[in-house]
Amino acid sequence: MRVIADKWIxxxxxxxxxxIVGAAVFSLSGSEKSGQVSKGELxxxxxxxxxxxxxxxxxxxxxxxxxxxxxxxxxxxxKVITEYGDRILFVYRHFPIISSHKYALKAAEAxxxxxxxxxxxxxxxxxxxxxxxxxxxxxxxxxxxxxxDMNKFESDLNSDKYKNKVMxxxxxxxxLGVDSTPTFFINGKKxxxxxxxxxxxxxxxxxxxxxx
Numbered sequence: 001m002r003v004i005a006d007k008w009i010x011x012x013x014x015x016x017x018x019x020i021v022g023a024a025v026f027s028l029s030g031s032e033k034s035g036q037v038s039k040g041e042l043x044x045x046x047x048x049x050x051x052x053x054x055x056x057x058x059x060x061x062x063x064x065x066x067x068x069x070x071x072x073x074x075x076x077x078x079k080v081i082t083e084y085g086d087r088i089l090f091v092y093r094h095f096p097i098i099s100s101h102k103y104a105l106k107a108a109e110a111x112x113x114x115x116x117x118x119x120x121x122x123x124x125x126x127x128x129x130x131x132x133x134x135x136x137x138x139x140x141x142x143x144x145x146x147x148x149d150m151n152k153f154e155s156d157l158n159s160d161k162y163k164n165k166v167m168x169x170x171x172x173x174x175x176l177g178v179d180s181t182p183t184f185f186i187n188g189k190k191x192x193x194x195x196x197x198x199x200x201x202x203x204x205x206x207x208x209x210x211x212x
Contacts, residue, residue, distance in 0.1 A: 036187075036188040036189055037176055037185055037188045037190070039188065041172070041176065042060045043058065043060065043091050047091050047093060048092045048093075048120050048121070048124075049090065049092075050089070050090045050121065051081075051086055051087075051089040051090055052086045053089055055086065055087060055088050056088075056207065056208055056211040057084075057087065057089070057186065057187055057204050057207045057208060057211075058088070058089045058185075058187055058188075059089070059091065059185070059204075060091040060093060060184065060186075061073075061077065061091070061093065061182055061183070061184050062093050062169070062173045062178045062181060062182065062184075062185075063092065063093070063094070063095060063181050064094075064101055064104045064108075064182075065096070065103075065104055065107035065108060065127050066097075066101035066103050066104040067097060067101065067181045067182070069182060069193065069194050071128055071131075073194045073195070074128040074129075076194070076195065076196065076200065077090070077200075079197055080197065080200045080201075080204070084204060087204075087208065088204065092124065093172070093173065094108040094111075094165075094166045094169040095169065095170055095183070096108050103134035103135065104134075105163070105166060106134070106139065106157070107139060108166040109156075109163055109166055110123065110127075110139040110142070110143070110157055111123050111124055112162035112166065113143075113152075113153050113156040113161070113162060114142075114143060114148060114153070116152075116156060117149060117152070119146050119148065122146050126145060127139075127142060130142070136157075140153070140154065140157075176190075177190065180192060180193070182194065186200075186203050186207065187207050189203075191203070
């Protein structure tokens with residue numbers, strides 16, 4: 001009887017082991033599938049976009065105006081946008097590294113305040129071309145260069161009117177596994193750090209071919 005009981009114990013152990021291994025495999029395969037993020041998770045109704053919304057390639061950048069790597073990436077991204085035009089949709093989302101970049105949050109809010117007056121992208125360009133000069137006085141100077149309504153701009157900036165929107169972008173990025181800038185999602189696939197023009201080109205061309 002003892003032999004039979006021992007046999008059943010070994011059988012039960014085997015069944016449990018198979019179940020555990022199967023569950024682990026299922027979990028791993030599920031995590032691989034979840035590695036590609038849906039467009040709905042990346043592009044919100046209030047996101048700033050350039051290009052055609054139904055373009056075959058969507059590039060989403062989570063970025064920080066004070067981040068030196070983001071500043072280095074900017075001319076490359078600008079070239080990609082210019083070269084590919086309406087064949088891509090470019091989406092900019094805020095991800096200020098508040099712990100180490102003390103001006104990043106306010107710079108993002110300032111860009112949103114400029115966007116309220118229809119000049120987000122012009123302000124975006126000035127900020128990224130500023131060499132990291134992002135004090136409140138600098139942010140106001142860029143607004144003046146764009147002939148914004150300064151009373152409204154300063155009121156919006158002082159009231160933290162757009163802080164929640166910027167922080168919502170940050171929270172979304174964190175949920176998607178963003179922990180450094182710049183982070184790009186190209187058709188839902190994640191790419192961390194500055195990408196060269198050729199890297200962008202190879203990825204975009206591959207995505208365009210696969211979508212035919």
